[in-house]
Amino acid sequence: MKIRDPLRVFPEDETLDLWIEGHQTKEPSNILITISNSEGERTSLIRPNKIVETKAKYFVATPPERVITGKEKSLQKLKSFGIALGYVLASILIAFSALSFTDVVKARIVLTESMAPAIDPGDLVLTTSAQRLSPKIGDVVSYTARRFDGAPVGTFSHRVIGGDAVTGFIVKGDNNPNPDVQRPKLEDIDGVVIFVLPYLGLLLSPRALFIIIPSIFGFWLVMDALRGDDEIK
Known part of the structure; x- marks a missing residue:
């Protein structure tokens, strides 16, 4: 040759x-x-x-001291950020799952504007049981609303503005003109709100998951393509 x-x-x-x-x-x-x-x-x-x-x-092992280009630095930073974000989300998910499994904390997605602007639709509220944290005036509680015949209607998260555990709490949505008709007693209260995660509930809706999961897969494909690992011809 x-x-x-x-x-x-x-x-x-x-x-x-x-x-x-x-x-x-x-x-x-x-x-x-x-x-x-x-x-x-x-x-x-x-x-x-x-x-x-x-x-x-x-063909050979790449030495660690090899020059890293600007493009590779950007990709490395993006990759590191993605890995860190993944660890954070995984840690939060594991923590929430463990707490939920032990009944210490429950998560609920807010669907209405009855508590706006303190709690907006799509927010995720974390609650703990009323046995662990006694409700008091000013607290937001999630309770099971019932019809006059005792049949459950749904779960509402409204603020305690009066009453007590014996005679029933007076609850009202911050954005509602009047208190709720029902005065939930302690056994009706599913939990006391301890933390609000704005808009996180929007990401957990079926429509959002339908968009997010393919987007994550697409992001992985883009990152793989940007590495520029061309095949040997």
């Missing part, structure tokens, strides 16, 4: 040309050439019949 034509490793830099000239004295073999600088890294595989641009990591 005899190579005469120069191989330009960095096409954007006309002053940087690389060429190989000579011939093999032994059996046909391959030559791997890698050049790194602040602009990036280029690798070429010199074969007996052609020259192929490739990636060095396909």
